[in-house]
Amino acid sequence: MSGLEVLDNLLIKNGLIMAFLVVGIMMWLSDLISKKLFRKRIPGVAIAILAALVLAYFGEEKGVANFPVFSGMALLGGAMLRDFTIVATAMGVSLSELKKTGLAGILSLLIGVILTFFVGGLIGYAMGYTDAVSFTTIGAGACTYIVGPITGAAIGASSDIIAISVATGVIKTIFVTIITPIVAKRIGLDNPGTAMVFGGMIGTTSGVAAGLAATDPKLVPYGAMTATFYTGIGVLLCPSVFYLLMKYLLS
Amino acid sequence: MKIYGVAFLAACFLLGQLAGKYLGIALGVGGNVGGVGLAMLLLVLVNDRFYNKTSIHPETKSGIIFWSTMYIPVVIAMASVLNVKVALTGGWVAVFSGIIATSCCYLLIPMLSRLAKTKGTAE
Numbered sequence: 305m306s307g308l309e310v311l312d313n314l315l316i317k318n319g320l321i322m323a324f325l326v327v328g329i330m331m332w333l334s335d336l337i338s339k340k341l342f343r344k345r346i347p348g349v350a351i352a353i354l355a356a357l358v359l360a361y362f363g364e365e366k367g368v369a370n371f372p373v374f375s376g377m378a379l380l381g382g383a384m385l386r387d388f389t390i391v392a393t394a395m396g397v398s399l400s401e402l403k404k405t406g407l408a409g410i411l412s413l414l415i416g417v418i419l420t421f422f423v424g425g426l427i428g429y430a431m432g433y434t435d436a437v438s439f440t441t442i443g444a445g446a447c448t449y450i451v452g453p454i455t456g457a458a459i460g461a462s463s464d465i466i467a468i469s470v471a472t473g474v475i476k477t478i479f480v481t482i483i484t485p486i487v488a489k490r491i492g493l494d495n496p497g498t499a500m501v502f503g504g505m506i507g508t509t510s511g512v513a514a515g516l517a518a519t520d521p522k523l524v525p526y527g528a529m530t531a532t533f534y535t536g537i538g539v540l541l542c543p544s545v546f547y548l549l550m551k552y553l554l555s
Numbered sequence: 556m557k558i559y560g561v562a563f564l565a566a567c568f569l570l571g572q573l574a575g576k577y578l579g580i581a582l583g584v585g586g587n588v589g590g591v592g593l594a595m596l597l598l599v600l601v602n603d604r605f606y607n608k609t610s611i612h613p614e615t616k617s618g619i620i621f622w623s624t625m626y627i628p629v630v631i632a633m634a635s636v637l638n639v640k641v642a643l644t645g646g647w648v649a650v651f652s653g654i655i656a657t658s659c660c661y662l663l664i665p666m667l668s669r670l671a672k673t674k675g676t677a678e
Contacts, residue, residue, distance in 0.1 A: 356634035381632030394595035408671030475653030536588030
């Protein structure tokens with residue numbers, strides 16, 4: 305075994321530890337770039353997330369984790385640790401704030417799912433996907449990349465339509481990640497109440513979490529708390545009520 | 556000890572996820588409905604109770620705080636394992652539908668949060 309192979313083996317076997325090192329270095333470099341190049345006008349976290357998205361492009365369906373050396377990134381960035389750390393952020397949440405915005409949070413969830421479904425589906429309709437199954441599947445994909453394929457499978461969409469709907473959801477996540485810190489000021493996203501409304505309206509937990517982390521980490525738990533209900537509501541409404549409605553409207 | 560905090564966090568996490576699973580089954584959706592949100596709510600409620608009566612030992616608290624700060628590295632790792640390639644090969648339908656639908660939601664956020672604020676002051 306050559307020296308390089310030994311190193312390779314070591315890094316693959318200790319994937320999670322390798323991921324700690326990689327993310328640490330990325331964060332350090334991004335902070336440096338943020339300070340020296342942008343005078344902190346673009347937060348280091350935002351630069352690191354953008355760099356991570358670029359890295360992901362070099363991989364396939366698992367992003368950079370398709371390279372064995374980086375396989376630990378899938379564990380560090382997987383659903384288990386994502387959800388665990390998000391729950392931990394609730395330590396900084398104030399109960400009175402939740403009570404104050406609770407109702408608006410629930411309302412924003414409903415409006416968010418309905419608006420996203422119909423606008424997303426309409427865009428697909430305008431671009432030639434005019435049957436009820438395609439409309440519903442693409443609209444569901446615009447909600448999140450989990451709602452899309454579940455809905456598509458439930459109502460018997462073809463695999464290429466499901467692929468489009470997954471792509472729609474991933475585009476949304478990336479868009480939210482990049483655009484949130486940029487428009488935060490303009491939409492008044494600087495307080496817990498708005499963060500809860502934001503989480504409910506946008507819904508993609510990954511995008512909401514990443515976007516808020518780059519905007520103001522203190523807001524993350526508020527946005528994440530409402531966003532976590534979004535996918536469930538989407539899965540509940542899209543293949544049932546919305547599909548029946550579309551079938552009625554489009555036939 | 557720090558592990559008390561981590562174990563407590565784990566308990567909230569698992570209970571919340573379990574409740575989310577049951578909620579999913581009850582609604583006939585399968586999957587997990589708001590498991591994370593329910594876990595967070597549990598943590599907030601317990602924390603709030605303890606905070607007012609006996610304060611949690613700082614060492615125990617630091618076990619939870621550590622994981623809450625690990626959240627940003629996790630998000631960065633998460634971004635690096637997204638299927639960016641499929642997103643860019645999904646064609647223009649995916650791009651337009653994803654971006655325009657989301658933008659509409661952004662436009663409504665100020666209105667809804669104003670609603671939340673007026674309700675807050677009215678109380």
